[in-house]
Amino acid sequence: MKLSESWLREWVDLPVDTEELISQLTMAGLEVDAVEDAAPDFQNVLVGHVLSVEPHPNADNLKICQVSIKPEDVTQVVCGAVNVRQGIKVPFAVVGARLPGSVKIKLAKLRDVESFGMLCGADELGLSDKSKGLLELPLDAPVGLNLRDYLKLNDKIIDIDLTPNRGDCLSVRGVAREAAVLNLVPFSEPCFLSVSSSITDTFSIQVDESEACSRYAGRIIKNVDMTVSSPLWLQEKLRRSGLRSTDAVVDVTNYVMLELGQPMHAFDLDKLNGGVLVRMAKKGEMLSLLDGSKVVLTPDTLVVADKDKVVAMAGIMGSDNTAVSSNTCNIFLESAYFNPIAISGRSRAYGKHTDASHRFERGVDPRLQEVAIERATALLLEIAGGRAGPISIVENKADLFQETEITLRHARLEQQLGLTIEGSQVEDILNRLGLAVRKISGIGWHCSPPSWRFDLSLEADLIEEVARIYGYENLPVATPSAQLPITSFLETRRELPGLRNQLIARGYHEAITYCFVDPEIQRQLTPDAEVISLVNPISSDMSVMRTTLWSGLLPAIRHNLNRQQSRIRLFETGLVFSPSDSGLKQESMIAGAITGHRMPENWHTNAELVDFFDLKGDVQSLLSPYTASEQFEFIKGQHPCLHSGQCAQIRRNGHLVGWLGQVHPAVQKILGLTQTIFVFEVHLQSILEDKLPRFAEVSKFPEVRRDLAFIVHEDVTAGDLCKTVRAEAGKTLIDIKIFDVYKGKGIKVDNKSIALGLTFRDTSRTLEDSEINQAVASIARAIEVKFSGILRDQ
Structure with missing residues (x-):
């Protein structure tokens, strides 16, 4: 969220500079991502008063203006802006001024007429990316005043990256409250007075989904003048918050959202029929949105509708068929509390992430709706005129924010933070955060969070809040100590990382494949094995649990061969599964597969292909040097998926522990393998069990x-x-x-x-x-x- 520092300081008087403020916010969990200037650097641009405008004698599109920056000082300027006219006040760059982009204003002659300066538009000052002619200033702007001082452009824009639980800080009000707590200064919210109703008109409101929308407030405002532009101060605050100005009504609703954190929406009252209804969408309902797109609504989408049609996706975006426009005269102003659960995920599902959905998904203050609608009404009447009716509110108090009481134990607080904090200091921190605190003698406190801190529900939350405000940097640094039992290390057991490194050193790459495999591949590799089928598989080719690691490695080999990788060495460690009397039997295995040339392509090596003995050598490298020669043996065998002439059993002390050999040509063809593949698979436990090495003196006698x-x-x-x-x-x-x-x-x-x-x-x-x-x-x-x-x- 982008935040103007000057706007923040309007809410709270902070005794720190920008750098210290940024550090405080970051250390308190409101991480500052970036800080930028509110406007590009420009100098000697003053508030100018256009006294007269005359046509240029040699150019139809140019005008000769007389501009004053002092009562006795009148300067001639040639200007081509379409909106230049007598009596307006505009930015005036005098001769010698410097504009963004290293533009320096000099004395110029335009079609034989001298021009002593330049009248500026917002785009020329870097305040807008679009050209709309001259930037018109309010008529009460002091003539000759430096524009940077008048618009307070020596300001910083602070970009804050908030965690999802801090929706209360998605507003100037929320950040100001935090800054006040951190700096031990008072925070007094401005008192927004209620606007007296001048008409009695109301609009029917019905809420069918009270759990999803527990409060809905609305108000009619008639005879709004949509031709009036938003005042410059409001446009500037929107710009510095990353929003562009559109019209007075939309600007006011955006301003209140940024100021208070309550998203709002304005409907064209004359385009609504029969009142508003908050309900779930009906299957197949269509909605044309404000951005020009059309969506098909799903039944799990909360919507606002009138008697005939859907007029908004609740908490996300309104429709274009009820949007305010230049022809709008009467509006219906909406301010609602939508449950985060009802809004969460919907904007992503439709691809319509908005500022409103961003706030509703994280939660807004459920007691803010009436305050926001009063604030917006006052601004609208001040800017665009009109007459306001009474506020209509429909609410379900059972589904609104309910005050909860959390017990914070003093002993637990000190144990978690590792230091002793005075009880009065803890109470002060909690009170400044807005919690209602009631002391429990000898134990701690009962605390009730305010409505805007709906993220506080556990004792751990309160401990974190105290730590934040006390200052993480002030917490003591201590090395945890504990009496930990020392477990014995078996020197007769090898470690799996060592086996992995051994194969990697021999040119293998480790593969990680799914435990769920294709039943057809499984049947080709282990036709006699009893398999375990999944009741609800992800897909038909992942419907059984593997009985061999080859069922994942061979498809991985095929995947690489199909992508022009001809020399492949893969291995995998993992579990294979089979049914047993006691349920599911799991065995840890290590397996590998090789194909292609024996050595990487090189000028001094022959293009020899790998064979059975290359694979056997790799397997032998895995066997312990202390047990391989006396306990392991390779015996000719028969395996259903291996070539009968190139297949061997791996035995340890006479027990079968694995297989190696060439994939049978018939199986190779069925699996779509275009090269000869050699594979091995060994029970991992048989390799990890080792013997203690024994010292033997090196003989000094000849061999x-x-x-x-x-x-x-x-x-x-x-x-x-x-x-x-x-x-x-x-x-x-x-x-x-x-x-x-x-x-x-x-x-x-x-x-x-x-x-x-x-x-x-x-x-x-x-x-x-x-x-x-x-x-x-x-x-x-x-x-x-x-x-x-x-x-x-x-």
Whole structure:
């Protein structure tokens, strides 16, 4: 909300400058977003009096004016404004004056006639963005006075960003009340006198929705002169608040809204038929709004109607068929209290956010309607004339603001703020905020909030109010202390962030997909799994709960492939779901998927595609270095959605904990995947459970390596072979590497050669050749017995 500082100071006499005022408001919760000048910088522009106007001898559109800024001083000015005429008072920029945009006024000659200055319009002074000719000043403006002083343009516009609960500060009245409290100065609201009725005309008011509109006030004003413009002081206050002047009636209703915080609306009385009715809209009703748009109303919209038609969306915007215009003579002035719940969300639904809806959504003072209509009536009669009738009010007191009593405990206040505050000081703060305070001996106070502070309902609210006014910056800074139990940290448990970082380091990106998945994708990936269907799914393709993380990862892969991303590595951690005897079973999993080239495109790398062993290497990197070699194993297996030749079970101590392999080509085709995809999925708990690392001294004795190649049947796996080698070699075998697998010339058709690099070492002595030879012989015999394997000579 934009607020003129000078207007604020008209309401309350503040002993602080602008900078201190801004700091006070911000620290009190009324955050100041920006502060700007009320007008651009211009100098030497005075109030001028046009004494005479004559036609220019050489130009039809120009006139020669004689302008006075002193009784004895008359200056000749050539002017082309359409509204220049004898007797008006206007801004006069004398020779040497400086206007916005670095424009300097010099002596000029226009069509052979000298001009000693310039008569100015509002746009030329930066006071308006539209040109309407000269800015006409009131006839009582002192001639020769500096225009900046006359219009009080050395003013600041303060832009305040209010939280939704402070609707009471969406007005000069509300901010002035806050500023007075913060500066310990008295705040006395101006007394707006009631306007005596000069006619007896009234207009019928009926409220069908008393809960949504608990008070509706209206008044007829006849014989309004719509040809009269709003006075300059009113136009200026509207401009500095971000509103433009339109006509006297609308300007007055806007002015009262800014001044008091009560939105108002004026109807053309002659366009209303049979009284006004506040009701809910009927389905399909149409309304043409003031902004020229048309909307179809929904039954949850509160409207104001007459006997024949809807005339306004209550609290949001009026219709163009009852709007005041230059032909209006009689008006019906509306001032109502609309429940925030009835208005909230409606303006957004229709895309019609207005100043009125902004205030009604946050709440207005439910006791302000009569004051506002009296204030608006007095201004209208002063500016545009007319005769006012009596105020008609329809209200439901049961739905109006009801005074509540909140108990504030002194001990609780001090405990929350961390300091001791004198009871008299607390009472003073609460009283200045407008609360009715009643002391409870030895306990605290009973407090009744005023009608404009409808946001106060709890003890915590009052504690916050005391803290605000006391000053957040004055509260002590203390470090909270408490006796917290120290929980044990299991060194045998790994942390999930470490696994995530491991995969990210290997080029993966983390994906987060929905737990609700497409049942068709689920069926292709886990056809035998029992799924849990949702009773009320978001959509048909999110109607079952996932039994595997692949059901989210593979669509994510497809999404990226369809957007020309050919090298993809994704992983996800999350829950999978299945039914159980006790209800819903949830298991934490980690899964990944890769496709595309092995390495990013580069001048020194080959365009090789990823394969099964790339994925297996990534999975092995997740396994603990203390348990991987002895507890985990990869065993050839069969999975419904994986390629039978490139599929492996992941087992730990003989228990199945996961799968990895290539997505079956048939499944790949059904899912619309255009590249070969490799996936893995492992129970997260099996990876997080670790063993304590044990210290082992680094051996200072040399290693011995022997390379052995065995010819075995093609069904024999390298893993089984390595397991046998470890069992037979003894403790001195420290490493096994598979460095070659060969099938071809010299090897039978159904056989293959697997070459193993064996490294031996002892921590206490140098190994002898006889020991190594004995270990190699034992290994050869075991492989021959178990796998019918033959040791190759070369």
